[in-house]
Amino acid sequence: MGSIKERYSVICSEFQLPTNPYILQVLENTEGQKGEIVIKLTGNNRLLPVQMLTDEDALALSKTLCNNVSVKALDLRYNKITDEGAKHLADLLQENVALQSLNLMSNDITADGAQFLGKSLHRNKTLKALRMTGNKMGNRGAMHLASMLQINSSLDDLDISDCDLATQSLIAFAIVLSSNKSVRAINLSRPLLFSQQEETTLHLARMLTVNQHLQELHLGKHAMRDSGVERLCEALRENCTLRYLDLRCNSIARDGARHLADWLKQNTSLEILDLSSNRIEDEGAAHLSQALALQNSTLRALSIPSNSIGSSGLVLLAKAMSTNFSLSHIYIWGNKLEEPACVAFASLIKSGRLREEDTDVSPYEVDGRVFLAEVFHGLRRHYYWTPSIGEDGDPASNSALTVSSEARFYEGTKGCIAPSD
Structure with missing residues (x-):
C-alpha cells in the first residue's frame, strides 16, 4: 500500500x-x-x-x-x-x-448536511469528537444530531455552537443528555433564543441533576440572567462530575455571582469557570473571592474579563489567591485596572504565586507607577485558531484547559493543567 x-x-x-x-x-x-x-x-x-x-x-x-x-x-x-x-x-x-x-468548523453545512452526518453516526463507533461550530444547520439540523445521541454511544465531544439552534433543539439536547452516558463535553453556545423566560436554562438545569457523566458544558451567549444562574446552581449541587462551566457573554450580575459563589463553597468537582463578558462588578467579585479564599480548593481557572470590576473587587481576588493555592489561572483584562489592582496583581506575579503565562496581564512601570498590559492568553485562545506548523509551546490556551478529547489531537498539551482523571 x-x-x-x-x-x-x-x-x-x-x-x-x-x-x-x-x-x-x-x-x-x-x-x-x-x-x-x-x-x-x-x-x-x-x-x-x-x-x-x-x-x-x-x-x-x-x-x-x-x-x-x-x-x-x-x-x-x-x-x-x-x-x-x-x-x-x-x-x-x-x-x-x-x-x-x-x-468542520465554519463551513457551509446546513440542516441536510447535519442530517447526513447524524445518520452516519448511528452506526459509527469510533468517532469521539465532532465540531460543527459556525455551520448554520438551524433547529432542524440540530434535532438530527440530538436524535443521533439517543443511539450513538461513542461520541464524547460535540461542539454545535453558533449553529442557530433554537429553543426546541436545546430542550431536545437537554432531554437526550439526561440519559446519554458517553458525552463528556458539549458546546451549545450562541443559540437563537427569543423568549425571556429562560426555559432552556431550566431544562439544562434539570439535566444536570441526573447526568453524572458530563464534564464540560458551554452555555455562552444564552442571555442568561441571575435567576437562570440560581436555577443552574441549585441543580449543580446535585452534580459531582462537571469540571468546566462556561457562562461567558451572558447577563450575569452580582446576584448571579453570589449564587455561583455559594455553589463553589460546596463544590468539589468544578475546575474551570468562565464568566467573561458579564457584569458581576465589585460585589460579585467579592462574593467569588470569599468563596475562593475560605471554602473552595478545587477551582483552578477563573476567567472574568470585561465584568465592570473595579479596584476593590480585583484586590479581593488577588488576596484570595494569596491563600488559595489551588487557583492557578486567572484572567482579568477588560476590567477597571486602577493602580491598587495593578499593584496587587503585579505582586502576585513578582512573587511567583501567579505565572505570567497563567494570566492575561503583564505588569510594567512608568515613572514609578505600576500598570498592567494585556497579553494574548486566555481560556479560548486556540478555539478558532491553532498552529498549523510546529508546536505553540504556550500552555495558556483553551486547549490546555479543556477536558474534551479533541484537544488531544489538535493542540499540544505541554505544560497544561488538564484535569486529572
Whole structure:
C-alpha cells in the first residue's frame, strides 16, 4: 500500500477530480509519520498557500481515507464544504474505523448536511469528537444530531455552537443528555433564543441533576440572567462530575455571582469557570473571592474579563489567591485596572504565586507607577485558531484547559493543567 498522497492522486485520477495542491502538500508532510496522524487542512492557514476545500475535495478525501487506519483526526475548518461535501464525509464515517476526531468548523453545512452526518453516526463507533461550530444547520439540523445521541454511544465531544439552534433543539439536547452516558463535553453556545423566560436554562438545569457523566458544558451567549444562574446552581449541587462551566457573554450580575459563589463553597468537582463578558462588578467579585479564599480548593481557572470590576473587587481576588493555592489561572483584562489592582496583581506575579503565562496581564512601570498590559492568553485562545506548523509551546490556551478529547489531537498539551482523571 502506497502513501496517503499517492492514494489521493490515484483517487483523483480514477474519479476525474481536480487535485488540490494544498491537499497534496499537507499529505506529503504526513509521509514517514508513525503512530496517530493528524491531517490539518484548515482554510485559514496563513503559513501555506491555501486553496480552500470544496465538495469535490471532500469526495476525494473520503475515498482516500475510507480504509485508512493511521489517520486519527481530520481538521477541515474554514473551507467551502456544503451539504454535498458533508454527505461524502458521512460516507467516510460509515466506512472508516479509525477516525476519532472531525472538525468542520465554519463551513457551509446546513440542516441536510447535519442530517447526513447524524445518520452516519448511528452506526459509527469510533468517532469521539465532532465540531460543527459556525455551520448554520438551524433547529432542524440540530434535532438530527440530538436524535443521533439517543443511539450513538461513542461520541464524547460535540461542539454545535453558533449553529442557530433554537429553543426546541436545546430542550431536545437537554432531554437526550439526561440519559446519554458517553458525552463528556458539549458546546451549545450562541443559540437563537427569543423568549425571556429562560426555559432552556431550566431544562439544562434539570439535566444536570441526573447526568453524572458530563464534564464540560458551554452555555455562552444564552442571555442568561441571575435567576437562570440560581436555577443552574441549585441543580449543580446535585452534580459531582462537571469540571468546566462556561457562562461567558451572558447577563450575569452580582446576584448571579453570589449564587455561583455559594455553589463553589460546596463544590468539589468544578475546575474551570468562565464568566467573561458579564457584569458581576465589585460585589460579585467579592462574593467569588470569599468563596475562593475560605471554602473552595478545587477551582483552578477563573476567567472574568470585561465584568465592570473595579479596584476593590480585583484586590479581593488577588488576596484570595494569596491563600488559595489551588487557583492557578486567572484572567482579568477588560476590567477597571486602577493602580491598587495593578499593584496587587503585579505582586502576585513578582512573587511567583501567579505565572505570567497563567494570566492575561503583564505588569510594567512608568515613572514609578505600576500598570498592567494585556497579553494574548486566555481560556479560548486556540478555539478558532491553532498552529498549523510546529508546536505553540504556550500552555495558556483553551486547549490546555479543556477536558474534551479533541484537544488531544489538535493542540499540544505541554505544560497544561488538564484535569486529572
